[in-house]
Amino acid sequence: MDVTQTAEQPEKPEQPETPEEELVLRELTDDGVLVLTLNRPGRHNSWAYDMEGRYYTLLDEATADPEVRAIVLTGAGGTFCPGMDLAILRRSSSDPTFKRPQRRPQTTARTVPKPIIAAIDGACAGIGFVQALMADLRFTTARSKWTPSFSRRGLSSEDAVSWLLPRLVGAGSAADLLMSSRVVRGDEAVRLGLAQRLLEPDELLPAALEWATDVARNVSPWAAAQIKQQLAADQTATLEQARLRSNEILVEARKRADYAEGVRSFQERRAPQFEGLPKDHPRIDLGENAP
Structure with missing residues (x-):
């Protein structure tokens, strides 16, 4: 039916x-x-x-x-x-x-x-x-x-x-x-x-x-947003374009407080305390302007 x-x-x-x-x-x-x-x-x-x-x-x-x-x-x-x-x-x-x-x-x-x-x-x-x-x-x-x-x-x-x-x-x-x-x-x-x-x-x-x-509880909201953007953008990217883009994002990630908190919480064997995404965080770009 x-x-x-x-x-x-x-x-x-x-x-x-x-x-x-x-x-x-x-x-x-x-x-x-x-x-x-x-x-x-x-x-x-x-x-x-x-x-x-x-x-x-x-x-x-x-x-x-x-x-x-x-x-x-x-x-x-x-x-x-x-x-x-x-x-x-x-x-x-x-x-x-x-x-x-x-x-x-x-x-x-x-x-x-x-x-x-x-x-x-x-x-x-x-x-x-x-x-x-x-x-x-x-x-x-x-x-x-x-x-x-x-x-x-x-x-x-x-x-x-x-x-x-x-x-x-x-x-x-x-x-x-x-x-x-x-x-x-x-x-x-x-x-x-x-x-x-x-x-x-x-x-x-x-x-x-x-x-x-x-x-x-355990995932950086900033990291989750970047991964969601990568999954969208890399659908139409070459392998090398995806590699280069991921390296650029990693440079930014290592400067952020979430990275320090992620490592510190792992060392101290406790749940991480990540900040939420700010109100003005950009939405996922599904089109030609995707980073």
Whole structure:
């Protein structure tokens, strides 16, 4: 059965509509892990423009908040996101007066200079699939159902997925998934490289929080941001360009207080005390201007 049909999304929105501030829930732990939960009751977290706006606003706030060290993205109610809301799909495909709002790039999460881990349970389809790929890594469950779904809606690959997916799963598997839009269960998602870890449903969020908490407590936020930028820039670099760039960053790293603190904490066998990223730290550059 198509993951984006019938049980995954009710035909009509339930009333009352969810207030905007509740469309994506926000919780910051004492360790600096920000948990963002997609939350559209009665719609199984299907994507809508107001939820998208709320999500990106929270990512902007997280980028500018030195207290946020890592981000966990998940969905409420045992599912992640089954794709764009059917009401929006119906109107956009049949109503000639329908106008989409001005939107930010779906790659926005990739520009956040902090690690993002997605905890994927249940449906992960369409734009939900896109947003899962925009995280830095993904944990999932055996019962999860992944599909890009584009080709079964008469659409081409969206939002740079055709660039990113081959780098995660290889060219052949990317062609398979994008052309067929078949449903992939969680165990296959891990085998392919879509996700990094397979967990029981009740272990999923705790495992994602454990990974994020370890990063928040023990990893230099500046170093994590540089590595995220390197991973983005080096996708289109030669081996020598990547080597030279890494050497330039290392020169800067060895001058910073985080390096001294990292060595000192290792010598003293204690947890490091790294400073958070400043509010004005640049976002990850995904384009031609990447360092």
